[in-house]
Amino acid sequence: MKITVHRGMDQIGGNVIEISTDKTKILLDAGLELNPIEETEVIKTEDVVENGFDFDKLLRENDFSAIFISHYHADHVGLLSLAKNLPPVYMGKLAYDIFKATEEYKNNIVNFVPAGYFYDSKPIIVGDIRVTPVFADHSACDAYSFIVEAENKTVVYTGDFRGNGRKNFSSYLNKMPQNVDAVICEGTNAGKDGVNAKEAELENKMADVMENANQVFVLMSALNIDRVVTVYKAANKVKRIMLQDVYMSLVTNLCGNNIPNPCTFNNVYAFTSKGMDEEEYSKYFAGYGNKKMGEKQIADKKFVMCVRSSFKNYLQKLNSIKPLSGSVLIYSMWDGYKNQKTIKAFLDFAQSLGMKIVDIHTSGHADCNDLERFLEKINPQYIIPVHTVNTEWFVEKYGTEKVVRDKIFIV
Ligand SMILES: [Zn+2]
Ligand SMILES: [Zn+2]
Incomplete structure (x- = not known):
């Protein structure tokens, strides 16, 4: 061979x-x-x-x-x-x-x-x-x-x-x-060096950080399903709703009923960070019924929102409805990505809104x-x-x- x-x-x-x-x-x-x-x-x-x-x-x-x-x-x-x-x-x-x-x-x-x-x-x-x-x-x-x-x-x-x-x-x-x-x-x-933390160990760390924060954002990959579960479990512990954008919702819905998703989990909601025309909106939100949320509704809740570095404008919008200072951004990706331009700009931006950045990740x-x-x-x-x-x-x-x-x- x-x-x-x-x-x-x-x-x-x-x-x-x-x-x-x-x-x-x-x-x-x-x-x-x-x-x-x-x-x-x-x-x-x-x-x-x-x-x-x-x-x-x-x-x-x-x-x-x-x-x-x-x-x-x-x-x-x-x-x-x-x-x-x-x-x-x-x-x-x-x-x-x-x-x-x-x-x-x-x-x-x-x-x-x-x-x-x-x-x-x-x-x-x-x-x-x-x-x-x-x-x-x-x-x-x-x-x-x-x-x-x-x-x-x-x-x-x-x-x-x-x-x-x-x-x-x-x-x-x-x-x-x-x-x-x-x-x-x-x-x-x-x-x-070092031993990887267990995915389950991150859950407690995240819950501790979420407890007293204004709002909570998690910068992570939408395709990392284990991490979606970790974030959900932590959010659940501190009684916050979990917000997944339509892209993440697409993925989690495909994973079936056991993975936190807006269709079958009552404390998980869908939102979109980008402007959509009517056709696009109805395409992506068709199955969500009352499980979709606009910015104004979101701003009224205590939430954990999964984000990516392209969400700057959306966070700006949320901040103008209700200030995000005192919020936490959990950085939950490989540390090396912090040197990339878009990630660095996003982290700087989060800090400028008065957010505290906390690293919680495992390989x-x-x-x-x-x-x-x-x-x-x-x-x-x-x-x-x-x-x-x-x-x-x-x-x-x-x-x-x-x-x-x-x-x-x-x-
Ligand atoms: Zn891989
Ligand atoms: Zn690989």
Whole structure:
């Protein structure tokens, strides 16, 4: 079995990994290099080609039988929208529904319907390659790792995963094979000190901060479903309503009745931060009945509002109805995003309104302890680090014999 890391080695995201046998070629993930920071931002085609990677050319020059998408983050799925002739695509059903709804919200056309969907631990066979998706915990829901078997070899691809979410890490580990020939392992947090806080621990921290604040805003990704649950539980503890904009509501409604959403949770409401014409308004608010709120209604309530950095004007509007000083903005994303222009401007703006900024976040990626636990369990002969800028950590820990730095490797 041949493994080719077309992209994703020594960088975080942009994964494109090929697995091939004599008879069959498949791809694992087709990601953009851009960070999926601002979900409402339109991705430009030129950026991808400028980065020296021509996905369309790769598809033209190879006869791939399938593409397996681990999860809906743009750094794993984003290239698909740019391709002209896609081979059959496989991904999670909910992952696809969320991907489609959010792309269409951004007026992007989704150019494929999956040839099949994943079910936890149920193999999909393509030619002489067998791929078993294993449900993984990550800051995107409906995410998977893959067990790839062919030519009497077993290779695991982690996709993005962690051990500190609400899913049980031990049961994930129990589904994994042992003594595998190789693992293509994400290492976003490789070499970083400290242990990831549990998603559930954030809940108490958030509730404490929410208790005495005027109003509460949470700057976060609308696609991070675990975090939506955390924010909801905290808001519930301090008896505040939760406000989700139409974009987040689109996502949470798709996730089903158990995830806080404006349709089935009586203390969750929908709003829009952007002006909409009548047609758009009725399209997005059709199912919400009395669960939608305008600014004036909102200003009268004690609330927790999930926001993104594009909401500056909307916050300004709320502030003019009722001053927001004494409010709290919970920053619940990766710390590094603070250096980005739009995020920085948004935080400065929040402060100028008299808001206090409090950081409450935990990573969507395995910390070193969990990486070690995982690697101990599957006991791989070779480790191919991807989605990391710290391959050195793997080398120091597991040695040059075991850790592969070549983009093409045969097991
Ligand atoms: Zn990723
Ligand atoms: Zn991800």
